[in-house]
Amino acid sequence: MQEIHPNLAAADQWYAKYEDRISTENVILEFRHTPGVDFLLHTVIRQVEYHLRAEKFMIVMEDLFSRLPRDASLTIIHNALLHQRNQDHLVQIHEKIISSGSGSNVSIVYAMRLSHDGQTFASGLSTESAVFPLYSLLAQMNERSYFKLCAFCHFHFEDDLYGGSDGHRDLMYCFRDIPDVLERIRSFPHKSRTFPRFLLQLALQDVDAFHSCSAFALRQDFDLHLDFARKTINSNC
Numbered sequence: 001m002q003e004i005h006p007n008l009a010a011a012d013q014w015y016a017k018y019e020d021r022i023s024t025e026n027v028i029l030e031f032r033h034t035p036g037v038d039f040l041l042h043t044v045i046r047q048v049e050y051h052l053r054a055e056k057f058m059i060v061m062e063d064l065f066s067r068l069p070r071d072a073s074l075t076i077i078h079n080a081l082l083h084q085r086n087q088d089h090l091v092q093i094h095e096k097i098i099s100s101g102s103g104s105n106v107s108i109v110y111a112m113r114l115s116h117d118g119q120t121f122a123s124g125l126s127t128e129s130a131v132f133p134l135y136s137l138l139a140q141m142n143e144r145s146y147f148k149l150c151a152f153c154h155f156h157f158e159d160d161l162y163g164g165s166d167g168h169r170d171l172m173y174c175f176r177d178i179p180d181v182l183e184r185i186r187s188f189p190h191k192s193r194t195f196p197r198f199l200l201q202l203a204l205q206d207v208d209a210f211h212s213c214s215a216f217a218l219r220q221d222f223d224l225h226l227d228f229a230r231k232t233i234n235s236n237c
Contacts, residue, residue, distance in 0.1 A: 017075040018045050020068070029074070033057070033206055057168040058108050065099035066106040073098045078210045081148040082116060084141070088148065091116050093137075093210070095130065112137055124233070130168055131209050135229035146218060146226075150174065151209035154217040157182060159200060173203040176215050 013030045023046060033039045041052045041060045045068065054060035065072060074097045081088040094113045099106045112123040112133035121140050123133035131151045138145050150156045155176040175182035181202055188195040 014076045018072070019075070020072045027074075029076075031057075031060075056171075061097065061108050062099070062106045065097075065108065066103060068099075070099070070102060080210065081212065082114075082145055083148055084143055084145040089116065093134070093147075095133075095210075100127070132229070134209075135225050136233065139226055139229040139233055146222060148212050148216045149209060150207050150211045152216075152219055152222060153212070154219045155179065155182065155215070156207065156219070157185065157200075157203070168208060172207040172209065173200055173205055174207045175203045176213070177204075178202055 011030055011032050013028050016027050016029050018025050018027045025046070027043055027045055030042045031040060038053055039055060039057055039060050041050065041064060043050050043064070050064060050067070052060050052063050054063060076095045076097070078093045078095060080091055080093050082091045083089075091114050096111045096113070098109045098111070100109055101107050107127050110126045110130045110133055112130075114121055114137060121137045123136035126132045126136075134147060134149070134151060138147070146152050150172070153174075155174055157173045157175055159171040159173065175185075181199055185195045185199055
């Protein structure tokens with residue numbers, strides 16, 4: 001029997017739609033994760049049970065897709081508040097995860113889609129992060145808009161150690177209740193990684209980019225990221 005690390009966090013889960021060329025089914029992606037320890041994924045797809053372990057979400061997903069048909073995809077639906085015209089609109093973001101490559105060279109690819117106000121918006125593909133496609137959706141809207149999600153929040157901090165996060169939980173922290181500690185970390189040179197590492201342990205760990213709460217405050221560099229997304233879209237036209 002596989003040993004389970006005693007410090008792993010409680011289980012969490014996503015409901016997802018699995019598709020390949022010959023089958024479609026609804027599945028549960030159940031995971032447990034503690035930063036710096038392990039990321040465990042448990043799911044059943046096409047009557048096959050998977051127990052997979054890796055240090056990061058993206059790596060464990062690459063392992064899963066390397067065992068699935070090459071045309072396999074998983075679609076996860078996230079509920080979110082879209083702030084537009086001084087109002088919050090409840091929307092559903094469809095996150096589609098596919099893969100490129102095969103065998104030991106599989107890479108995870110993210111794409112987002114949502115329908116709002118009679119329009120459908122679709123992002124391009126991203127192999128780096130699940131967050132950039134969210135900016136891509138917003139960059140296509142005629143009015144300044146943002147999602148009230150952790151990825152866009154002032155109190156959110158992503159540690160770029162070991163290549164950072166793809167937006168799903170690993171190396172992401174919430175400093176909502178200790179903003180003075182966050183400002184201390186941000187006072188160090190960008191990406192210097194010289195701040196005292198114990199400060200991260202004071203924050204809420206294992207945050208997901210798609211989570212949110214009532215204390216949301218828009219990050220100060222939001223417009224810089226949004227402008228970059230617009231320029232990327234225009235350069236691809």
